[in-house]
Amino acid sequence: MSHATGRSPVTDHFELASVTRVSLNVYLDALVARALAACSFPADPVRIVRTGRPEWGDLQCNAAFLLAKRLNRRPAEIAAELAAKLGESRVFEKVEVAGAGFINLTLSARWLSNWAQAQLASPELGVVQRAPARVMLDYGGPNVAKPLHVGHLRSLVIGESLRRILQAVGEQTLTDAHLGDWGLQMGMLIAEIRREYPQLSCFSSDPAAAATPLDECALGFGMDILQKLYPRAAAACKEDAARMKEARDLTAALQAHEPAFIALWRALRAMSLKSQQCDFAALDTHFDLLLGESDVQCEIAPMLDDLRRRGLCVESDGALVVDVAEIGDRQPVPPLLLAKSDGAALYATTDLATILTRVREHAPDRVIYVVDQRQSLHFEQVFRAAVLAGYCERRQLIHAGFGTVNGVDGKPFKTRQGGVARLSDLLGDAIDKARERLSELSDDGHGRIPAPELERLARSIGIAAVKFADLSSYRMSGYVFDPERMVSFEGRTGPYVQYACVRIRSMTRRAEALGLKAGTVRVGASTERNLALECARFADVVASAADSLAPNELAEYAFQLAQTFNRFYLDCPVLAAQDHVEQCSRLALSSLTERVLGKCLYLLGIEVPDRM
Structure with a gap:
């Protein structure tokens, strides 16, 4: 009918x-x-x-x-x-x-043409703006004295993409890396440094000299040495009870703000942040705040006193706990441990104090934690405790968990020696593969790429490959880190989508050289219809990705749009169209596609190079 x-x-x-x-x-x-x-x-x-x-x-x-x-x-x-x-x-x-x-x-072809024209004229490409809400995003989670590793990759890439997606729909975002810069690991490290570098001023018997500020020059070692000291310290404490006691005593001294140890701690924190920010920059990841566990330490004692006074936490075998079990729990949810029998605070204590501080200082509508799904129970306990304490409502706290980065064997990614892979090494592997691929293309008659440009392209394509592989996977699932496959210019990869965008921009430059400009969109051929309809889906995909905190929806859409454009490009000549009106119409449709595709890649944290 x-x-x-x-x-x-x-x-x-x-x-x-x-x-x-x-x-x-x-x-x-x-x-x-x-x-x-x-x-x-x-x-x-x-x-x-x-x-x-x-x-x-x-x-x-x-x-x-x-x-x-x-x-x-x-x-x-x-x-x-x-x-x-x-x-x-x-x-x-x-x-x-x-x-x-x-x-x-x-x-209707006319109606679809008009919709495409209206989308092209829209600064937001049709993405509907919502009533602004303040959303805090907690991602990255680097630790002092440790290099960023494979475990940080997904948090940084997913967190940054969510920041951009939420901003695209009109949300006000505030991001925090939440540094691991306090606790027992600092006592372990101080003990090891005292053995290796006893001449440092912070270990002087003269209180004034011990409190003298330190920098990397005064320390006499850099991040490469620091990253070796911590594993050594941790191993020693594991094997020797006396070393563990020493670490605990030093941790207590640091947390009591002993001037000498605070001076050393500040120097180690600054050195670590400087190194980690290089990795943040490589991934084009942006943070509004770089606060850490140390920034909420002054909140912990009064918070615990308040919870005790209100009967929300109780002592159990000398430890302090909050009962967070709820009627209807399908699986047991253990009490949240806030302090050990020796009075030491834990990650849970710091996380709860952080929620209290964030709500008081920033009044967020939501706080989204982009952290490994394996910590889901921890966050469920902390979130329930925060609600019981009246710090916020449950809907304000969201754990956007994710699966692991796996090797080709399907197991969590390790180095060939079985250790944890450094983030910089993973990115380096992908950049090396991209450089090899670009060199192969140059040798195949595509024109040799000058060395400086080759390096820029290799970095752009390699990092795009890593990000797209990560973000195109469903957040809760793991994925296989395979640089050889990631940097391919064919298939569901970042370089494939980048290339589609580069192709349109190149065509637009050729059109401008010929004096051609985009005109009014007129949808006629089936591939034109398909392309206009695919572009029209953009606003719905962005909205869905924001609602579900699912960048993979946007990555899949970008791939499908690139495919749809490539079919259009083969079937519908643009610069060689039959008449001027058709040329200008197809240029306009191509321009719309380039803007949508470019915006997709931006929301995924991927840059588009000038050429490929």
Whole structure:
């Protein structure tokens, strides 16, 4: 059954300027809701979806099946009435009832062209802006005296992408790396440094000399040595009870703000941050705050006193705990341990104090922790304790967990020696593979790339490959780190998507040299329709990625859009189009694609090089 297009009361309240106010899915869903109301059918939430096959049209609606049982009518009858009403709309070129009651919809070429033109004119490319909310993102989690390693990769890449995605929909973001800069590991390190470098001023018997500020020059060693000292210290403490006691005593002295140890701690913290910020820069990761565990230490004692006074924490075998079990728990949730029997605070104590501080100082609507999923129980305990204490509501605290980075053997990634892989080494491997690939292309007659440009391209493509491989995987799943596959210019990879964007920009430059400019979008050929429709999905994908905290949705969309453009590029000549009007139309559609694709890559934290 087919219905001709025409003006309809169903669309009177919707103008094409709506592209800046609602996404395509919301627009069409509202259109169906009005049609349901016009047919006196219940206007329950109904979704329009893309069809699985092109011969079925652009979209499909299964509202008839949802209403059939409720109305005690055959789906085909309901579909016929609804199709007739939708067929009056100028939005659709064709409306058909198929099978037992599916409604297949083909958008009007003119309407789709206008929507594409409106999207091109939109500064946000149609992404609907929400009422601003303040969202804090906690990701990265580096530790003092330790290099960033493979375990930090996903937190940094996912966290940065979420920051950009949430900003794209109008959220106000505030990011914090939350440094691991306090606790027993610092006592271990101080003990080891005292053995190796007893001449340091902080170990002087003269109190004034011991409190003298230190820097890397005064220390006499750099980050490369510091990173070797901690593993040595940790191993010694594990093997020797006396060394562990010494570390605990030094930790207590540091936490009591012994001037000499504070001077050493500040120097180690500064040195570590300087090194780690190089890795942040390599990944183009941005932090508004670089606070650490140390910044909330003054909050812990009064917080614990308050919790005791209110009866929210109790002593158990000398330790201080909060009972966070809830009726209905499917699995046991142990009490949250806030202090050991010796009075030492724990990660949980610091995390709870951090929530208290963040709520008081920044009043966030949400705090999102981008941390390994293996810490889910820890965060569930801490979040429940924060709610019990009245610091915030449960909906404000979100653990955006993620799976592990795995080797080709499917197990968590390790170095060949079985150790934890440094982040800089992982990025270096991908950059090396990208350099090899670019050199191969140069040797195959694509024109030799000058050495400085080759290095810039290798870095851009290598890091894009790592990020895309990470972000294209479902956040909760692990993925295999395989640089050889990641840097391929074919398949579902970062370089493939980058190349599509570079190709459009190159074509645009050639058009400008010929005096051609983008004109009005006129969708005609099937691949033009597909490309315009794929671009129109952008706002819905961004909104969904923001709601689900799922950058993989955006990465998958970017890949599909790149594929759709490449098919359009092969089927529809742009610069060699039949006439000037067609040239300018296809340039406009290409420009829209380039802007959408470029924005996708930006939201994934991926830059687009000038050439590839």
